[in-house]
Amino acid sequence: MRTSTWIPFVAAAVVAAAAFAVTRGAPGGFDARPVNARAIPDVEMLDQHGKRVRFYEDIVKDKAVVIQFMYTRCDGICPAATDTLLAARAEMQDRIGKDLWFVSVSLDERDTPEDLADYANSRGIGEGWILLTGATSDVETLRRALGAYDPDPAIDAVRSNHSAALVLGNDRLDRWTMASGLGSASALVRSIRRTL
């Protein structure tokens, strides 16, 4: 290989490493970490118990997760997707809260930890299921980063248009895919098992 051909590589690596350091706010080389450590914003949020958590470090890191976007006032698809998750959860009691976590991220910053706790209680959401609320800008960052968006700004601007995409991830294996909140619980369980 000619030396000159390496120059763009090195330049790109430097830029990428700098971008990495900025977005993650942590030291680390370009090569050292899996893709999702760079890709998943480590935004600060509140869980249903009012505890401050960081989305990557506390919620995703080293775990398998099913991430849902919802809001407690939703009368559209959120309740149906939550029902699907509840049914899936019932089939995965052995894993949930151990190496698998369900995560509901509110799209509505009016949702307080108390609102989330009430929602959890009213829906029978128990252990192993984390509900999160945060600043709109952080949630938007997260939603975009996790791929739950529509490239058409008119569609994307409608809050209820984001509630059917379920993001399945296994941080340890760096394995990510998407499932549908419109589908059956058993199909979802099979998808989760493939990702675990």
Added chain:
Amino acid sequence: MTFAAQTLFRLAALCSPSLLPLGMATDVKPLRPFRDPPASPRLTPFLAPLPMPSPASSRGAFATNAQVPRGAGAPNYFELIAEERDVRLHPELPLTRVWGYRDASVPTTSLMLGPTLVQRADHPLIVRYRNELPRNHVGFGTTDTVVHYHGAHLPAAYDGFPENIPGYAAVIASGESYDQCLPGMSPGAIDGNTDNSDRPATMWYHDHALDFTAQNVYRGLAGAFVFFDEVDTGDETTGLRLPSGAYDVPLVLQDRRLDARGQLWYDPLDHNGFLGDLFLVNGAVQPFLEARGRRYRFRLLNGCNARFLSMRLRTADGRPVPFDVIGTEGGLLARSMRDQASAFMSPAKRYDILVDFSRFTPGTVIFLENNLDQPDGRGPRGSFENPRHKPVPDRFLKIVVGQPAQDESRSPDVLRPFSAIPAAELAAAPRRTLEFGRRKCVWTINDEAVDLERPLFTVNRGQGEVWTLRNSSGGWWHPIHTHLEFVRILRRNGGPPTLFERDGMARSDTVMLGPNDEVEVFVKFRDYPGRWVMHCHTLEHEDAFMMTCFDVR
């Protein structure tokens, strides 16, 4: 969602700019993915010769539990291994770690693309698929894999069903193997109503693991698959006398994106459709071909995840080089389409073309290039009838014309004639509508998400049906691939389809649906009962649940 709510949603959707005929209004800037993908390293094009994946070589018979249908000829046996390997995609790149298929009869291979499978009509292939992908793999993709023979007519157990459900167990983990039988018999053969005009020409094989097909195919699990019979013989001195041997060249077209270390870059969190910025033919970035001054058969295969292509040939000084189209993914056309300027292909589509280089003086340089204007994974700008092109094309392959060579081949007018489905049969056929939609950021088919344990519908074996494939998903394109049988395209947006896809001229296994397109097809499932999938072949859409299944009984 209640019916009234659905209606309201649809009305609202109809009013939104996304359902204008050309998709989003042109002055609306689409939302970009969260992470702008890195630009791949800059590379000097056309340094390395075009790789020619060798045909998988037959090995001795082995004991197998794969069932060979009665009436089939002598089988050939292959062993196909999926493995991780380091390959050089371009001379200026370091080694890139990929997944690929290997012919078990060779110890190693330096290509990303798998060996070319070759089948002769009525001679079954028994393929032993061995999964040797690394255990404890970390990164995008899954090592639980299954091989799908795209375009082949074969029993459901051997089609590569994407998920293991009761009755289907073709998805295997690392360390396991699975035997598949590809009978190679024409549709109708099982019942003695053989239609020998319904035969494939250029197929491919690739991974089909549910939720992870895009990631696995992108890692490299794909190869070409060619089919011969007494008409299309693979010998230019017999049958139709199409160019053969070294002059019959599969050109698998793919795009990739590499990070600064020369490794495959992919964002498994983005589901809109991956677009690469490096253009590969047969697993090499922008190779060259030293062609002889004679006629060639090129088998163009769009192996990209989400990139549509409009392929053309141009001399270095910009003169168009027309070619004869002799086939599509549905096999040879009824008759040759002479002097075509371009081939418009969605992912998974194939075009077989003949190009005569004897017209050019030795030293002439010709580029195989794509000039389709596609800004993102939703598809190209424009419509199916009028796709938009960009001024500066992406070059895939440089062809340098050399000295003339002996040429016994022909470019015949008549190829594989067959009749269009008679009006009476169409009139008697049950009708069905399949609507490819999008709701709440997820794909739907007839408003449902896929569950491969629950077929959307059942069709009777031997009973032809007319399906309306409707794209109501806004400004997105979807190439719809139906397994098991080729479909006949009857109408497109209310009018006659183009000759490339019109019944009586062509068959299809992947139907391109532009934004708001409506395409009417005829399909008849003949031999093999069981469960089958149909899905969008933009692989990221497929993985994000744009799939459904049906039973043939």
